[in-house]
Every structure is written in structure tokens, then in C-alpha cells.
Amino acid sequence: MPRHVEFEGTVGRFVDSQGRRAPVDLPLLAADAWAATPSAGLLLSTDAEPDARVQSAPMIGIDFSSFHDGRGLSLAVLLRTRLGYAGELRALGDVRPDLLHYLVRCGFDSFVLAEGCQIDTDDPRLAPHASHYQASVQNPLPVFRRDHVTS
């Protein structure tokens, strides 16, 4: 789990030990506009139904209309594991510090916190658990395929 973030202005980036892809920061356009200007980033709502064309986007933002809208988490998982999206994935909208650990596990690289929220670069909320039971985008092996379980 990343225990650190770096900030550039309002954009926070998860830093993990394996390093990360080169940061990208582009204006984001909704699907129709993006189709016309594919050098921009693509902005998706949590109920979007993207297809493999999104692979070419240099950046994708998912807009959380509320922090408890879990569709954004499934959407990120699909982008990463189904649609082969390997570029920068950013969470926008109602993003709260206590939920950042879900975002990083579902494959987000960066986020912009909701108005009025802030965190330290090594805030404990980034990684409340050293590791988890299930497979995730971040760690594709569930605990039972790792090595501890006999203890």
C-alpha cells in the first residue's frame, strides 16, 4: 500500500514503492468532445459504459458525484483489468480522505479531494491496512495465494 502522496497544486498522487507512471495532467473532456480532441483527457461519470477505445486516452478522470457512489470503483477495475487502460486514472468530485485507500486498490493513480478536505503526505488514512484479504488491481493475489496463511 502506498503510504505517501505527492501534491502538485490540488492534485494528489499515490506514491508506492514500485514507482509509478510518469504523471500526466491534461484538461478533461466528456466523451463526445474527447472523440473530437483525443489528445485531451477523458472524463467519465460513474455510470459510463466505456469500450476499448479508451485505451488511447492519455488520461481518464472518473467523477464521483458522491463519496458513497461505489460505481466509480467498479468502473476503475474494469478500465484496468478489462479494457486494458494503462494511463493516468484520476478520481474527481466528492473524494474524501477516508476513502482514498479504496481508490488506490482499484487502480487510481491520482485524485483531487473534495472542497475543504485535506491530508498530510503521509496520512495514515492512505493505508489503514498493511495488506488485504482479496485480490485487487493493486495486488492481484488474494491472501491465500500469498505466503502467510499457515501462521
Place this chain on the structure above:
Amino acid sequence: MTKAMYRYSAFDKQFVNERVAQYRAQTERYLAGELTDDEFRHLRLRNGLYVQRLAPMLRVAVPYGTLSSTQLRALARIARDFDRGYGHLSTRQNVQYNWPELKEVPDILEVLASVEMHAIQTSGNCIRNVTTDEFAGVAADESFDPRACCELIRQWSTSHPEFDWLPRKFKIAVSSASDDRAAIDVHDIGLRVYRDAEGERRVDFRVGGGLGRTPVIAETIRSGLSMRHLLTYLEAIMRVYNRYGRRDNKYKARIKILVRAMTAEGFREKVDAEWELIRASASELTDAEINRVEAFFTPPSYPVLGADVLAAGESSLNAARLADPAFSRWVANSVVPHRQPGFAAVILSTKVTGTPPGDVTDVQMEAVAEWADRFGFGEIRISHQQNFVLPDVPVAALNELWREAVAQGLGEPNAGLLTNIICCPGGDYCSLANAKSIPVAEAIQQRFDDYDYVHDLGPIDLNISGCMNACGHHHVGNIGILGVDKKGEEFYQISIGGHAGHRHRSAAIGDIVGPSVSRAEVANVVGRILDIYVEHRTPEETFVDTVRRLGLEPFKERIYAAAR
């Protein structure tokens, strides 16, 4: 003595401790004004904390209803140190405390963690505690102990990265017995697990059952999947639900509404298509992992009793029954057949007139823990009927246990009968209630206090909920009572013929018998319903059989003719 129970690994221990630290920090930030009410609400719910009418309520997870005596003693200690000396057994096999201080909840969670317990995901829109048959592992009619399956699901669903923020709460129940005592037909997902002819563990998936505002019986969407696919198939179901379940209206957000909108067939196609893409992922269970978890549930080493000892035990039991009709009555409904000769499972009823159904004191909890150690292997169950179960009691010790249970107010001989009422906390505690439910239960218990009459009626489930949320499972009560609000006054709607799917009957939602009645009238209406049953029943019929045969009409006519 080794118990047939899951024990935490170093990983589990660390995980639960980290969760306590996380919640402690969240509570501190909330109390310092750094978290909004709405944000904290979602976080505290995922740690079991509701804010009720009078005080917060903390719901502690009792995974699939299994407790050790050590754990039950810790629950007693929490009742004494942090509450008012009692706790409440819930209809989902959990334990609730009605009077904790919000700021002390992290300390309570720390006590729980010290005995390998937690309150994770006992409320909120996430995957809740998995429930099962309270006789799992000892039932004579079971294919294999379903608790390993429950534990695998518990671990997989705990703080899942993708499925912790669902449209609505999500409840999974598992059964492996030919008689479904886990009500799997009225859960978001109901799993039937069994061994096939080759000994392979298999799973049938039912989805979209549930109570609440729109009661629905679940439909089977997949049969006979190998246990290795348990988690990937669940993942496929959850992903379809998480993406497409309604989030605009909380009354339409449960999976049953989605299944209905897509049709079961349409839903199955979507899930199967999803599953094909993930079935070979790392989440596919390994035999090693299934075996590792299953090994925790290896039956305890029962003493092997010779035929003469067994026969002597039986005859002393029979003699004790003949000598004492009260004991005999208790044996008739509280003692359940066990797969091990010479042993029985015992139901300890919490349904004593004058005590809210499911409420137990610290002293009672400690007594139950002590019996579990003395008579059994230190293991206790909580049933969804809100009673304790001791899974392993030697037949020869039944009389001694009964005497002590009676002295502790846990020997009421009403398990499975009319007065063993399932009842939610209702208007006395719950801020969502339309009406009180506890006083209704008490009025019915008072009215039907003649043991012989109640026994003669045979098995009847009477279930009471204080509102449409149906925590008291009123839809599946053979007699169901629902609190409704009529222009600010408390009224009660009565239904009959519901069934949770046990005693080898199919699950069914009850039918409303007519207009709702005042609290004072409820026991009278129940009395009239029972009169009609007694007049019409055949010797082999239970209440629900008679209702199914006669239909609603004879009941409607009489109940309301008399009321007019």
C-alpha cells in the same frame, strides 16, 4: 479441547487491530469536528454503530452465529462495563448493545479484537455478516459443515476494495442441510452447498430474495458450481449489482429490484458473461485454501459411547421425562437430534414473558458460556430466532442442564412454538419504527400462557416488525405482525401463511388478512386465527399447512365478523 471454530491467523489479528485503530482515529476526528455527520455516518455504520432513538446502538458481528465460551464471556463483560448489563441477540445471529457511548466504541472494539471478534460491516451499504444454520456442523441432515464456506466469504468480503459502497445493504446466507434453517430464499444471495456423488463440494446460487418493502423469494441462477468458483461467481454477481443496482431511491436499491427489472434470466446472462471473464483469475479458490479453512471446523473428538451406555442414557432420559412433565415438554421442543449418538443440540430460549425477545443479561451470558464448557466443547451458537444454542450436550446431562437453564430464565419450553416470538427492537429503541413491537410480543405471551395449549398448537412462527424494514421477518412468520402508522397512531397489520422455508416447507410470503388493528386488538385477532386453525386442522397438519389448504377466506370472514 479443540473447538470446531475458526481461529484468527496472524494476518486476521493484524487486520482487525488495524481496523480498530482506523475507527478510533475516525471517531476522534468526528468528535473534534473534522468529519461531517454524513461522512462519519457511513464510516461508523461500517463499524456497527447506529444512532438510535435514545442512544447509539452497536452491532457486533458473530460470524455465522458461532461463538466460543471465551468470546461470550467477553460479550458479557462489554454488557457490564460499557452498557446496562445486557445485550440483544439479533435476527441475523449478531449481538447488539443498546446503550454504548459513542466515544467508548473504539474501546469496545478493542475488547472484541482481543477475543478475535469485530463489528466490521454489520451495517451500512456493504456485504453484511454471513449467516447460516444454527445447527451447522452437528445437524443430522447436513451434507457438510457450511461454516467453512461462510468464513471464506467473510474474509473475501471484508473491506473489499470494490464492493464496500454498494447501492444498499447486502445479506448472504448459506445452508447445507436438507431442511433450510438459514432462510436462504429470502436473502440477497442464498447459497445451498453440498457434496455431489463424487464427493466434490458444490454450490447453488439463489439471488434476489429479501423482505422489507417488497418481499421476494429468491431465484436460482446457477446450480452445481464447484466450490472453487465460489468467490469469482460472487464477484460477478456483486459487480453487476454494484454497477446497475438503483442508487436514486433507497427503497428500490436492493438487488431483488434489479433482478426483477432485468428478469432472473437476463440477470443470469449478465452475471455469467462477467464470470466467464474472471473465472480463471487468482481469486479462484485453491483446494489448499478450502481445506485450510475447512480444517478449523473438524468436529470435536466426541467420546465413543458403547451401546450399553447409549441405552442407559436413553432410558434415564425417558425416566426423567416421565417423572417431570415440565422437563418432558422442554425436551420435546428444545432438544434437537445430533449426528453423534449420545449427544444432542439444545435451544436455550430467550423468549420469557416480561423480557424483550432476544435480550440477555451479562449473568445469563456467563452461565451459557459455563454450560458450553462444562457440557460441551466450549462452543455456542446464536440462532436467527434470537435464541442461544448449545451444539454439543451429552444426552445424559440434559436434565442437569435443564434445571440450571430454568433457574437462569433460559429454560422456557417454547422453542418453535407460538410464544417463541421473533421480534425487532421496534419503537422502544429504533428511530425508524412506526410502532412498538416489544409490548405486542409481551401481550401475546401473556395471553397464551397455557403451556399445554401452546404445545398442542404445534410449530408456529410468530414474527413482529416495527416497520417495513422487516428486521423481525414478519413476512415469513406463519403469523406476521407489522407496525404501521395511521395518522400518527400505532396500528398493526396481520398476515398469515408466511414461511421461512424450514421444517421442509417451501418459503413463502404471508398474506394480509385484512385492515390493521390497534395494539389492544392484536392478541384477540391472533386468538381468533388460532381458533379457526384448531377447528379445521387434521392430525398431521401444522398451522401453516392448514392455512395453505384452507386459503385466506375462512380466516378473513371470522376475524372481521367478530370484530364488527
